[in-house]
Amino acid sequence: MHPWEISFLLDEAEQWAQAGRRARKHDDRLKGLTQINAFFENSTRTLLSFEIAGKRLGADVVNLAAGASSLKKGETLLDTALTLNAMQPDVIVIRHESSGAVALIAEKVDCPVLNAGDGRHEHPTQALLDALTIRRRKGRLEGLTVAICGDILHSRVARSNFHLLSAMGAEVRAVAPPTLMPTDVERLGAQPFTDMEKGLKGADVVMMLRLQLERMDGAYVPSTREYFRTFGLTRERLAAAGDDVLVLHPGPMNRGVEIESAVADDIQRSAISEQVEMGVAVRMACLDVLTRKRRGEWQ
Numbered sequence: 001m002h003p004w005e006i007s008f009l010l011d012e013a014e015q016w017a018q019a020g021r022r023a024r025k026h027d028d029r030l031k032g033l034t035q036i037n038a039f040f041e042n043s044t045r046t047l048l049s050f051e052i053a054g055k056r057l058g059a060d061v062v063n064l065a066a067g068a069s070s071l072k073k074g075e076t077l078l079d080t081a082l083t084l085n086a087m088q089p090d091v092i093v094i095r096h097e098s099s100g101a102v103a104l105i106a107e108k109v110d111c112p113v114l115n116a117g118d119g120r121h122e123h124p125t126q127a128l129l130d131a132l133t134i135r136r137r138k139g140r141l142e143g144l145t146v147a148i149c150g151d152i153l154h155s156r157v158a159r160s161n162f163h164l165l166s167a168m169g170a171e172v173r174a175v176a177p178p179t180l181m182p183t184d185v186e187r188l189g190a191q192p193f194t195d196m197e198k199g200l201k202g203a204d205v206v207m208m209l210r211l212q213l214e215r216m217d218g219a220y221v222p223s224t225r226e227y228f229r230t231f232g233l234t235r236e237r238l239a240a241a242g243d244d245v246l247v248l249h250p251g252p253m254n255r256g257v258e259i260e261s262a263v264a265d266d267i268q269r270s271a272i273s274e275q276v277e278m279g280v281a282v283r284m285a286c287l288d289v290l291t292r293k294r295r296g297e298w299q
Contacts, residue, residue: 001124003167009285010132016288017132017281020056028058033090033291038064038080038105039116041097045251045276046116046126050093053283059090077101081108091291094118112290114283120156126250127160129282131168133275134205137246142169147199147241148190149175150209150231150258153182153220157250158209162188175199177231179220196231203241207248208233208258224257233259238269246271 019025035054039047047063054061064084075083077096081104084092091112094102099119106113117123135141146165152158152174165172166189174181174190185192193199200206211227221227238245247263247270255261264270 001164001167003169006128006131006164006168009128009282009289010135012285012289013128013132013278013282014136016284017136017278020277020281025056026058027056029288029295030054030057030059030090030291033059033294034088035059035061035091035093035287036064036084036087036089037061037093037116038084039093039095040101041095041117043095043116045279046095049276049279050114050116050283050287053280053287056280057284057287059287077104078108081105085109085111090294091287111294114286114290117156120154121159123156123160123250124164125279125282125286126157127164128286129275129278130157130161130207130248130250131164132278132282133248133271134246136274136278137271138204141165143171144204145171145173145202146205146207147173147175147193147203148207148209149196149199149233151180151211151220152176152185152209153180154212155209158190159188161207162190166190173199173203175231177221177227196237197240200237200240203245205246205248206233206238206241207250208253209250210252210254211257224254228257228260232257233263235260235262238263245269248272248275250275 037047037050051061089111093114093116094105095116096118099121102115102118115122115124131141138144148158148161162172172190173193174185175193175196178194181192249272253259253264264272
């Protein structure tokens with residue numbers, strides 16, 4: 001995605017963020033369109049965010065629950081894509097545990113497809129909402145130092161943020177234990193740090209990541225207690241960053257594992273709740289923009 005495209009989507013989302021704080025939040029521009037949220041991997045906040053976004057735009061929103069899907073009965077992903085396409089949806093939102101699954105489905109359907117997270121690969125709308133949150137608080141993205149800390153290895157959120165933030169002119173750092181640091185992190189646009197204090201020094205934004213124990217098939221960390229002792233975000237550790245540092249977390253948080261409650265709940269520094277709010281705005285912008293051609297607004 002080019003910087004101008006990112007800026008365009010953030011500007012569109014900013015309008016929906018402002019609209020979301022009004023008493024009347026509903027807009028009918030997607031009235032008569034069908035949105036399918038096909039989540040083959042469990043999710044709460046992302047699914048809810050896309051559902052609220054679609055309904056606020058007036059779409060007919062249908063959720064496909066992962067546990068009840070035909071994939072559990074042996075149907076291939078390709079067959080599922082063809083089945084969804086036969087229902088003539090106007091936009092499909094996909095979340096899947098396998099990297100590349102969303103791209104495969106997008107090739108087989110006749111409508112726009114939004115990636116709500118695929119394996120360890122990407123989570124583009126999360127990166128957009130993170131960028132919107134930062135821009136609203138800091139006024140810009142260019143020139144900021146952003147430290148992304150924690151389980152970098154298993155994080156699609158980190159990968160999407162590396163691409164977006166570096167494209168927008170931010171200095172991006174990846175801060176993690178050696179066992180959770182990808183070998184190609186510099187190629188992804190981030191400077192690696194395996195020392196938490198050094199990685200946080202002078203940072204304008206600190207983004208903590210969830211320790212994804214469910215994706216680990218080996219001993220990546222000695223214990224969650226030891227992990228918090230060396231890489232958990234505490235007030236003392238945060239002091240190494242800038243005085244007006246902004247704290248983010250994509251959620252769900254493991255308090256006492258990657259972040260302490262005193263930091264997560266600090267109303268001056270933490271924008272974690274605002275990230276959730278911006279998630280709805282960003283997803284409204286994406287749904288609106290991707291369906292404009294279908295609605296005859298773009299040729």
